[in-house]
Amino acid sequence: MSGARLELEGLGKRFRGLRAVHDVSFTVPGGAIHALIGPNGAGKTTIFNMIAGALAPDSGVVRLDGQVISGFRPDRICDAGVGRTFQLVKPFKGLSVLENVTVGALHRRPHLAEAREAAAAILSRLGLHDRRHQLAESLTLPDRKRLEVARALATEPKLLLLDEVMAGLRPTEVDVMVGFLRELNQRTGLTILLIEHVMRAVMALAAEVVVVNYGEKVAQGTPQEITRHQAVLDVYLGEQEAL
Amino acid sequence: MSFVKRLTGDASPRILWSLGILLVLLLVAPMMLGKYWLSVLILVLYFAFVGQAWNIMMGFAGQLSLGHALYAGLGGYIAAGLYSHYGIGPWAGLFAAVAAAGVAGAIVGYLGFRFSLAGVYFALLTIAFSEFTRVAFDHWEWAGGSGGLFLKVDTTTDIVNLRGGPVLFYYVILALAAGAFVLCRALLESRLGRYWLAIREDAEAAQAVGVPVLRCKMIAIVISAALTALAGVWNAFYYNNLFPETAFAMGRSIEITLAPIIGGLGTLFGPIVGAVVLTGLGEIFTDLGEALRIPGIKQIFYGLALLVIVMYRPAGLWPWLADKLGLKERQP
Amino acid sequence: MTSDFLLNLAQAVTKGLLTGMVYGLMALGLSVIFGVMRVVNFAHGEMMVVGMYLAWMGFEYLEVSPLLSLPLIAAIFFAVGYGLQRSLISPFIGRPEHQQFLLLLAVAILLVNACLAIAGPDSRGVQMESQFDSYELGPLVLDAVRLHAALAAVAIALLLWLFFSRTRTGKSIRAAADNHLAALVVGLDVRRLYAFTFGVGAACVGAAGALMITIIPVTPFLAAEYTLLAFVIVIVGGLGSMTGALMGGLLIGVSEAVAGLLVQPSLKSMFSFGLLILVLLLRPQGLFGKSNS
Numbered sequence: 001m002s003g004a005r006l007e008l009e010g011l012g013k014r015f016r017g018l019r020a021v022h023d024v025s026f027t028v029p030g031g032a033i034h035a036l037i038g039p040n041g042a043g044k045t046t047i048f049n050m051i052a053g054a055l056a057p058d059s060g061v062v063r064l065d066g067q068v069i070s071g072f073r074p075d076r077i078c079d080a081g082v083g084r085t086f087q088l089v090k091p092f093k094g095l096s097v098l099e100n101v102t103v104g105a106l107h108r109r110p111h112l113a114e115a116r117e118a119a120a121a122i123l124s125r126l127g128l129h130d131r132r133h134q135l136a137e138s139l140t141l142p143d144r145k146r147l148e149v150a151r152a153l154a155t156e157p158k159l160l161l162l163d164e165v166m167a168g169l170r171p172t173e174v175d176v177m178v179g180f181l182r183e184l185n186q187r188t189g190l191t192i193l194l195i196e197h198v199m200r201a202v203m204a205l206a207a208e209v210v211v212v213n214y215g216e217k218v219a220q221g222t223p224q225e226i227t228r229h230q231a232v233l234d235v236y237l238g239e240q241e242a243l
Numbered sequence: 244m245s246f247v248k249r250l251t252g253d254a255s256p257r258i259l260w261s262l263g264i265l266l267v268l269l270l271v272a273p274m275m276l277g278k279y280w281l282s283v284l285i286l287v288l289y290f291a292f293v294g295q296a297w298n299i300m301m302g303f304a305g306q307l308s309l310g311h312a313l314y315a316g317l318g319g320y321i322a323a324g325l326y327s328h329y330g331i332g333p334w335a336g337l338f339a340a341v342a343a344a345g346v347a348g349a350i351v352g353y354l355g356f357r358f359s360l361a362g363v364y365f366a367l368l369t370i371a372f373s374e375f376t377r378v379a380f381d382h383w384e385w386a387g388g389s390g391g392l393f394l395k396v397d398t399t400t401d402i403v404n405l406r407g408g409p410v411l412f413y414y415v416i417l418a419l420a421a422g423a424f425v426l427c428r429a430l431l432e433s434r435l436g437r438y439w440l441a442i443r444e445d446a447e448a449a450q451a452v453g454v455p456v457l458r459c460k461m462i463a464i465v466i467s468a469a470l471t472a473l474a475g476v477w478n479a480f481y482y483n484n485l486f487p488e489t490a491f492a493m494g495r496s497i498e499i500t501l502a503p504i505i506g507g508l509g510t511l512f513g514p515i516v517g518a519v520v521l522t523g524l525g526e527i528f529t530d531l532g533e534a535l536r537i538p539g540i541k542q543i544f545y546g547l548a549l550l551v552i553v554m555y556r557p558a559g560l561w562p563w564l565a566d567k568l569g570l571k572e573r574q575p
Numbered sequence: 576m577t578s579d580f581l582l583n584l585a586q587a588v589t590k591g592l593l594t595g596m597v598y599g600l601m602a603l604g605l606s607v608i609f610g611v612m613r614v615v616n617f618a619h620g621e622m623m624v625v626g627m628y629l630a631w632m633g634f635e636y637l638e639v640s641p642l643l644s645l646p647l648i649a650a651i652f653f654a655v656g657y658g659l660q661r662s663l664i665s666p667f668i669g670r671p672e673h674q675q676f677l678l679l680l681a682v683a684i685l686l687v688n689a690c691l692a693i694a695g696p697d698s699r700g701v702q703m704e705s706q707f708d709s710y711e712l713g714p715l716v717l718d719a720v721r722l723h724a725a726l727a728a729v730a731i732a733l734l735l736w737l738f739f740s741r742t743r744t745g746k747s748i749r750a751a752a753d754n755h756l757a758a759l760v761v762g763l764d765v766r767r768l769y770a771f772t773f774g775v776g777a778a779c780v781g782a783a784g785a786l787m788i789t790i791i792p793v794t795p796f797l798a799a800e801y802t803l804l805a806f807v808i809v810i811v812g813g814l815g816s817m818t819g820a821l822m823g824g825l826l827i828g829v830s831e832a833v834a835g836l837l838v839q840p841s842l843k844s845m846f847s848f849g850l851l852i853l854v855l856l857l858r859p860q861g862l863f864g865k866s867n868s
Contacts, residue, residue: 052451054447054451073450073455074447074450074451075450075451075453075454075455075456078450078451078452078453079453083452084451086447086448086451090445090447090448090451091444091445091448092440092441092444092445092448092449093444093445094440094443094444095440095441095444099437099440102437103437103438103440103441103449103452103454104452104453106434106437106438107452107453107454110434111434112432112433112434112437115434151448151452152451152452154452155452155453
């Protein structure tokens, strides 16, 4: 037992011979919020997909609380306690907002009425309660992002993977989401790993940042350290002047 | 009690009253209706029942099957074959029929889902299995080959062997249709039902929130196939004959899909409304065709009606009708 | 004995190859339409049968050989296909599959029953002058009728290939098939191209019908069979691939002819459907299709 909630060890993945992720290792301790950053195409989402089981790694392992979860099916990894959102949101379009989240809640509460109650509670906290009877396809993009988070939370995960949930939000909306996640983390001790381009959110939330480029980890440290890290400045910040 | 409560759930009293009245009317119908209208009503109930069965797969779980004749045909052939060869009555035979169809469904489903065939590709796989079986039955002596399998026509009522007149068959198909309706409602209001809807909308997202996608799809196809096999058994004993050319034909499969598509996919009332409309149109056009004496004219009207419905009510008639009647079936 | 058998086999294979070329042309129409619009034409066999009836009528009432009426039939099919796409099918592009299926099913029912209403249920055939002529190729005997039909099918497929590789419209259609959004961005009139494509696909199947009537007589009940056959060919060859459709046609033509020789002729479609199931499971992109996973 390493004591880490999430542990990646030498994770690698190739697509048709192309190296998408190579030898990536890092850990996220229980109760922490970490961020995964890097330019587009650096392999961040591929790493997420390997943690969540959507892709099987070619090499390396993923451990959750010391147990190997890599190679499991996504639903088994959800069982184990990993919740995720999708970068390109995937709402159940033809179902209402409440039912979207209820599907997530059913995972730990097999009775529909109970699951629905739990879902409604989560929706209130994310400010979607008024829209709960709307069809998910009628939501605006920021609301769809919130719905992604709500649905993943409804599965009551130990580790939450957030893939660019701030993208497309206005600055005030980013602040609301940051506030919500921070409060959630402090109140429940939920461990969060987020992929994010919005540096404002990364700086506000993450205790540590892992930087990847061309599928490899190039740096890891606190946000302050990262902004001073020469390799990071070279590969990432020079290219994107978002900071 | 809690089961009843879950079934009725949040359905409005208006819907429950309407359903109650409808059931009473259907129960006394044979006493009020003549032979012709009873036969029409039997057809409506038959299509409502198989439509409900098919809807579980397509309307709930989102898997397009265009080969459901396979399950109806297998069911019918097995029950009829057991009865005519060994005198085993259909009430026992239906277990074999349901089991065989369930296994067939499991094979088609496992192959299709395991190799992740979706949409049209999955539909073509279902057609291929149905056609394959059709040709096999054409050459299978036990099942009568292409010459067909016949049951002795006998209208003295014998409930044990499901022999009798239209009234007997009416009540059997009414029980099946009502049972399927209740079953589908119960399924929809369960975790499994919600998981199906989630898979229909987005399988990847469903799996990410813990839905065991393959298992849920397998359950859907097996239940759907088993119910369809019951319809096949009923059909075989009602008509007393079976031919591979019709029992496993693509036309038979298509016929099964029409009521739920026209009525409204994924809704409980869709297959019923669709069955009423399609059977009604069929009867009207048959009369018209006989009056006009042109071959194919009945089907031409039928085709036109389908065209109009799919162009102007692509989501089906029931959602629109329910809206007009103020009886909105709560879209989950 | 064995040499006799081998000769019979070679004869069957030849016959299958020739018929298969016409099958290929029919399937080409389905493949082109799917490849570009992602719409499965469930009325394909019905369109084939309409083509066969038109050629039969030209022969029966105007005494024109199907090979001569073929260009006109193809032109009519193109125009009707273009119109059909513009009016009926266009709104259904990108809609759920079951809706497209129902729409084309309605079209299929209308087409096949219009044939039934006009020409009746009897089988209608064409007696070509070259009915009993044949060519000898070493020990093999080639039916003149079948050979002509096959050559015409190949010529049309070649024309189609030239159209898609050399003309502006053809290239635009291929571009639209590869990337719908990009085509819109560079200002291609996708709606017109789609209509054009459906017209081309319809012309293929109309022409195939005109050729097929010289080989076998037509009844309305053949329609569903041809729809299934076209599906089988196109899936086996690779949905959306032109060479795939042609090669699939040859393969199915040969497998039918050989199955007819080796086992009962009535079992021949079991071979085709068995092949379809295997291809769907093991190589869903088709034997000649490119993998795009």
